[in-house]
Amino acid sequence: MENNVYSLSNERLSLREINENDWTDIHKYASKDIVCQYQPWGPNTEEESKSFVKQIILDASKEKRTRYAFAVVYNKDMIGVGELNIRDFTNKVGEIAYIVNPDYWGQGIATNVAKLLIRFGFADIQLHRIYATCDPRNIGSSKVLQKSGLTKEGKIREDLLIKDGWRDSLLYSILEYEWL
Numbered sequence: 338m339e340n341n342v343y344s345l346s347n348e349r350l351s352l353r354e355i356n357e358n359d360w361t362d363i364h365k366y367a368s369k370d371i372v373c374q375y376q377p378w379g380p381n382t383e384e385e386s387k388s389f390v391k392q393i394i395l396d397a398s399k400e401k402r403t404r405y406a407f408a409v410v411y412n413k414d415m416i417g418v419g420e421l422n423i424r425d426f427t428n429k430v431g432e433i434a435y436i437v438n439p440d441y442w443g444q445g446i447a448t449n450v451a452k453l454l455i456r457f458g459f460a461d462i463q464l465h466r467i468y469a470t471c472d473p474r475n476i477g478s479s480k481v482l483q484k485s486g487l488t489k490e491g492k493i494r495e496d497l498l499i500k501d502g503w504r505d506s507l508l509y510s511i512l513e514y515e516w517l
Contacts, residue, residue, distance in 0.1 A: 469510075
């Protein structure tokens with residue numbers, strides 16, 4: 338299964354492996370304050386966006402791949418990134434994350450991305466548990482995770498240092514049999 342090139346899709350959008358040219362589309366949103374307000378990174382400089390893409394491509398080529406980062410393609414435009422990261426091979430645990438250009442917020446795109454990542458994690462990677470975290474102030478992301486079938490497990494206190502101080506994270510998860 339290692340070093341395959343993956344492409345996922347549904348009736349609304351597709352996820353494909355990221356390539357070097359994607360940095361410009363990533364930079365369009367990663368350079369905006371509103372996009373990274375709940376993140377430890379950003380707003381990105383052009384060099385940071387290029388470096389992000391280079392790291393994704395490097396991670397995709399590793400012998401034992403743990404990071405699957407996909408370009409979100411909607412109406413032929415690259416408008417975001419969805420990721421599945423293997424956190425524990427022995428216990429078959431993965432974490433999903435997504436980011437979408439704010440020009441496309443409120444259209445159900447992030448929910449579609451999350452559902453595709455979950456399907457990929459269970460059907461292709463054979464995970465047992467998939468989780469995601471989000472800032473408690475990020476109501477939109479909480480709704481995405483709930484609509485994607487994840488259950489809120491609780492709050493992890495002050496687990497991430499971001500620009501305005503320590504951030505709590507809400508923890509959501511879904512198990513393979515719940516997804517089936």
